[in-house]
Amino acid sequence: MAMNIFMCSVQLSREKARAIVNGAVAQAREAGLPPLTLVVLDGGGHVVVAEREDGCAPLRFPVAQGKAYAALGMGIASGIIGERNTERPAFLASVAAASNGHCVPVAGGVPILDAQQCVIGAVGVSGASSEEDQQVAIAGIKAADLNWGLVPGGEEN
Numbered sequence: 001m002a003m004n005i006f007m008c009s010v011q012l013s014r015e016k017a018r019a020i021v022n023g024a025v026a027q028a029r030e031a032g033l034p035p036l037t038l039v040v041l042d043g044g045g046h047v048v049v050a051e052r053e054d055g056c057a058p059l060r061f062p063v064a065q066g067k068a069y070a071a072l073g074m075g076i077a078s079g080i081i082g083e084r085n086t087e088r089p090a091f092l093a094s095v096a097a098a099s100n101g102h103c104v105p106v107a108g109g110v111p112i113l114d115a116q117q118c119v120i121g122a123v124g125v126s127g128a129s130s131e132e133d134q135q136v137a138i139a140g141i142k143a144a145d146l147n148w149g150l151v152p153g154g155e156e157n
Contacts, residue, residue: 012040012112012121016144017048020112020123023143024136025053028128036127036136039064040112041072043120053127060126066104067133068124071111073099075119077150079107079134108133113147 017040028036035053037060042048052061070078074095082105085092095103107130112121123140125133141148 010042011114012042012048014048016146017042017121019144020140020146021049021051022140024123024125024140025051026143027139028132028136031132031136033128033132033136036125036133037061037064038136038140039068039124041065041068041122041124043072045069045072048121056127062102063104063106064108064124064126066102066124067106067109067126068122069099069109070095070103070105071109071124072119072122073103075111076152077107077111077134078105078109078124079130080151081105082107106130108137110134110137110141110148110150112141113149115147117147117149117152 020040021038024038035055037052037056039050040048067078070081074081092105108126109122109124111119114120123137125137138148
C-alpha cells in the first residue's frame with residue numbers, strides 16, 4: 001500500500017533536464033565533436049540526467065559531474081572559477097578538499113538560471129575541448145528554453 005507523503009519542490013524537472021541533454025547532443029553531433037558525457041544537476045547537486053555517448057572514456061562522467069558541481073557550488077561557470085584563480089592554487093586546493101574532490105574548475109560547467117537569475121541547477125560536459133564543452137552545455141540549456149549565465153553581469157541568456 002502506498003503511503004501519503006509530502007512531495008519535494010522541483011525546480012528543474014527530469015523533462016527539462018532531458019531536453020538539455022538532447023539539445024546539447026544535437027549541437028555536438030552537428031559540430032562533429034567527439035563523443036561526450038553530459039550531467040545535469042538540480043539545485044541540490046543531485047544528478048537529474050546523465051548520459052555517456054558511445055566511445056567515451058570512463059573518467060568523462062566524474063569530470064562532467066565535477067564541472068557541473070563547480071558551477072553549481074560557486075554560482076559561476078566552472079571555467080570562470082579556474083580563470084579567476086590561476087594564481088591562487090591554495091584556494092583551488094581548498095575548494096577541491098571542501099567538495100571531496102568533486103569540483104573541476106575547467107570550462108564545461110554552466111549554471112542553469114531561473115527568471116530571477118537564481119541558480120536552479122547546472123550542466124557539465126566532458127569529451128571535447130573545454131570551450132567546446134561549454135558551448136554544448138549552453139546550447140543544451142537554450143534548447144530547453146531555460147536561462148544560463150557564465151558570470152553575473154556577463155554574457156548570458
